[in-house]
Amino acid sequence: MELFIKLSQFLLSLSLLIILHELGHFIPAKLFKTRVEKFYLFFDVKYSLLKKKIGETEYGIGWLPLGGYVKISGMIDESMDKEQMALPPQPWEFRSKPAWQRLIIMLGGVTVNFILAFVIYIGMAFTYGDTYIAMEDLQDGLLIENPVLDKIGIKTGDKILAVDGEKIAKFDTDIIMKVILAKKVLIERNGAEATVTMPKDLVDQLSKVEKGSLISIRMPFVIGAVAAESRNTALQPKDLILSLNGQKIKYFDEAKTILEANKSKSIAAVVLRDQKEVPVSLQINAEGKLGVQLGGLGMDSLEKLGYYKIRKQEFTFFEAIPVGIEKGKDQLIGYGKQLKMIFNPDTGAYKQVGGFKAIFDIFPSTWSWEVFWRLTALLSIMLGVMNLLPIPALDGGHVMFLLYEIVSGKKPSDKFLENAQMVGFVLLISLLLFANGNDIYKAIIGK
Structure with a gap:
């Protein structure tokens, strides 16, 4: 289907x-x-x-x-x-x-x-307006999941303030392509600003590591399901893990470090279940995992829990005209930059040129108009x-x-x-x- x-x-x-x-x-x-x-x-x-x-x-x-x-x-x-x-x-x-x-x-x-x-x-x-998270509201920065970006100086916890002099006011799906196409990226880390120079062959470097979302918002550690072979039967779907081994955690990326450091050990944890804090004991396997599938929370739930402030802007028909034109202009300029990279052998971007399967793959497996x-x-x-x-x-x-x-x-x-x-x-x-x-x-x- x-x-x-x-x-x-x-x-x-x-x-x-x-x-x-x-x-x-x-x-x-x-x-x-x-x-x-x-x-x-x-x-x-x-x-x-x-x-x-x-x-x-x-x-x-x-x-x-x-x-x-x-x-x-x-x-x-x-x-x-x-x-x-x-x-x-x-x-x-x-x-x-x-x-x-x-x-x-x-x-x-x-x-x-x-x-x-x-x-x-x-x-x-x-029709849809604009739903987004303002960059200034990302108190704990972004999640950087790619080792290439981490190596060149953009790390988890950073905020992206500007790309090639263009201010980034909000986090949205366009930010990834803007960073990939950028020459200079202005970041904020622990209150201090720094400029990161992007390598010419960034696209080629990215193609050589395991694929995944390059830049995203940091998400809490929510249990989606517990595997049948898992020893952590104390966990239930929708549990939100608040602490591991006595250390408070807010995001899943923080939990990964603690789990890696406690392979094959039993540790104490606290989960949020039905709006109550519940202590549990967890067994970490030899791979540094709990044997669970990750779950997700909707943006409304994330806002209620105090993770993010979701901003929603609606437009009248006449207000939508300049907004749509600006969006189209940005996409047109962005695609022009992509073509320029493809025709520049130094970038290695030509290696990532795709055909009909690449186009097919960008469509989701669930219908969304x-x-x-x-x-x-x-x-x-x-x-x-x-x-x-x-x-x-x-x-x-x-x-x-x-x-x-x-x-x-x-x-x-x-x-x-x-x-x-x-x-x-x-x-x-x-x-x-x-x-x-x-x-x-x-x-x-x-x-």
Whole structure:
């Protein structure tokens, strides 16, 4: 069932983005009276799952879910329809339209991608508001679970005050990517501020250690379940451990140190159960564990217990507009920085480029419309930016040649465009194989 939910979200998001992207080409083409021969979700190599011709356009769904396309008459694209291009130009063909109209048609897809992302962020701000923990309210700092960050100088208990001069006012899901992409991180430790210089190859270093959440809020030690083979039958689900071996603990990361130091020993402990403090005796095994599964507390419970102050900000529709635009701008800038890292061999970030499995894996195994729309907005920005890259066979490649034509007044020959399209196609296939090959390699080695 979990696989079905992930797959449903993945296909729904992908289909929505492809259809709207292609509509971005389709609508201006129609407005400029350019014939559109095909409009397809997914590729119909050899055959299609569904198809129906309405007017001059065949609409359909292909069987290969690697994207989608609109086939515009008189345009050198992935169809490489040389027979049509050998005939005299017709007034309804793409090649017969003024360069400015062709430019608008080619920019339509990425324009829709960017507009969609900003509309989603505005809608999310209006619908869900903003729930967060202010950085100033993290009295005991953050939990740093990765040894790479710990080694370079960002440790558990630190607060992150700024990234490359940008103040970090609240803890949210974006903070991890901001730190990974940063050159300088300003932290506060025990009331003193310090600047940490981030290594160029941080992404590569992170890829070589066991995966997990890099930065998160510190959580209490709550019992989720007691294993059948555990000797600690005195523990019950939902118990919150307050002290171990006479030492008060507030967070699970503090408990780990005490357990490690008392392997194979019996120690006294105090748990909070039904709002009462209950003394228990615990047996620690040879691995420094209690034989329990960790449980979790909701944000409301954490607030009631005095761990965190949860802030909730709601927006009217008009207030949500600038909030959503700012969120979209941040995501756009952030993805641009990621691409810059990928194309810089020194960072080693190219080793972490993923394909369809990587995209599939970001969707959760439980359905959440809030998460779905957040991921769809992010993917829309990624699709828009990637399509703008000046690579022949991508929208950005067509735009590059059209801009050359507008500036120089000279149109590249059909033969040149055909060759460029073929080079771009080979490059795209190579990138596709590399990205999905990375997925396979990481699956094999378990990283």
